[in-house]
Amino acid sequence: MKKGRYGEFGGQYAPETLMNALSELEAEFEKAIKDEKFWEEFNFYLREYANRPSNLYFAKRMTEDLGGCKIYLKREDLNHTGAHKINNVLGQIILAKRMGKKKVIAETGAGQHGVATATAAALFGMECEVFMGEEDTKRQELNVFRMNLLGAKVTPVKSGTGTLKDACNEAMRAWAEHAGDTFYVLGSAVGPHPYPAIVKEFQRVISREMKEQILEKEGRLPDYVIACVGGGSNAIGSFAEFIGEPSVKLIGAEAAGKGIDTPYHAATISKGEVGVLHGMKSLFLQDEYGGIQEVYSISAGLDYPGIGPEHAYLHKTGRAQYYPVTDKEAVDAFCYLTKTEGIIPAVESAHAVAQAIKMAPKLPKDEIMIICLSGRGDKDVYSVAKYLGVEFNEQD
């Protein structure tokens, strides 16, 4: 396969002003991953700062209740900052430091990647600017404040729909202007080459640990690995070590919002078509003239009109299967896991839990399923309450 390509997908569809910056990034990335010192430093921060390895927890009550295969939860929600996002951010910020960059920029939807980037920037004493859709800054005021506390500047993006894709556009525009001293910390497995490869490499720790932990606990590989997919960073991290293990079935859960037959969803695999945006050829929700469509999901983290190019490829080749999960199914799963296991999952991760709830009862008891619990759900309690029609008194 051509470098930076996943079949027909991937590539480097970036403006000329960015091509040199992308080559420099690629060169440094190639160098870093062959450098023991890089891994020493990265692993040090993953262990000492991000709290890795994350637990692989046997969900006994859930397994018994569903009555099918054994279910394990990969607890990325227990990482520092509460999600898998920190893994990739630490890797990229160490790259930035190696390249002598003084400033980092990032895009964010709900704010999780923005918070993770602001956190790592604080840790390494770097200047940080986060681009966030204006709509999202209103919906996620608390995360804006959190980033401000961490010393980051949050720039609201008014253009387009004022959501994640527009934040990506603006981050790319800003990077094109300031690539000389600025590193773009991209949060998902998307973008022009080498970003999808970088994000996969830095999230690979999820499946590396899954593999070690399941071998230790069960003495064999899992039969299923399930993860939610927006751009696809926690999913590609969960799949990475298993792609070459044909006995392991890889399952992605994408956001079907109010249903894939309504206009309100973000189900890129189910409904998308091949296109080019944000530097990559992949599947996108678009109109007949290639205009990128507005997307919707209860989960701001899955609210993206495209998908990482490797996922498009895994889907096309049949190596991984992707299924739509509606808001309702995700919220039900959110409540179910909370009650059954005492774990409040991120509403993104609840999509993966919902897919597991659909599949597990039909599977034999001796089969093993791992769900990537990509993040914790404290941030979502309010929106889930709203969805369920629970009202609160305004707090002062």
Add this chain to the structure above:
Amino acid sequence: MNRIDKMFLDKKGQKVFIPFITAGDPDIGTTMDLVFAMEEAGADLIELGVPFSDPIAEGPVIQEANARALKNGVNLDIIFDAVGKIRKKSQIPLVFLMYYNSLFKYGLERFFKACKEYGIDGVIIPDLPYEESGEIAEYEEKYNVYQISLISPTSHDRIEKIAKSAKGFLYCVSSLGVTGARDKFETDFKAFFDEINKYAKIPKCLGFGIKDETQAKLLREYADGIIVGSAVVALIKEGKDKEEKIRLVKEYVSKMAKATKE
């Protein structure tokens, strides 16, 4: 050889002026009249922006023009139709500026075939760099429609391969970042063009950020032409009605063309 080469040949070394407008901003009828008015005012080639939902190389002024055009339901078929009508009266070289997804979704061959049929001479695709342009090469050649290549101040050792294979003219980007009027430029134009001139066999035009006559007069010595986008688009927004929009643009283009050429 197409209309672009012929225009530069006819100019015999005289500098050229290239204005940009977003097709369908605010409506396709105005776009057609603006093309005629700009040609009359001294434009030598016209860039037509094909509106897109996510124009990542554009600053706020052209982003808004894209949004206005899309809101009015303008699409590639409507634009091709307008180009066909323009061609009944004018042979000015016309170049699309568009994002790759608009072209890709339309269908590569269908797109280039339509360009030839309706009379589009070239296409600038900000998000299709040299490395990825192989996928359209076959159709460019078959239909004699040029992909206009961009060179930026950070292109460095990429300049050679880009310049050597470029067709029509080279679009030299004056500054980093996005389109939009600028007060000053950080680029060392002498060094930038010295490097380009080592390899370029075709005319070089300079764009991004240029807005007034002073800048045009200062920068024309480096290039064969000056490209202005956001400043024109801003006037289209400023004009209260179609008549005023056309008058403002015509006055401006006339002034800038003069400054570029004299």
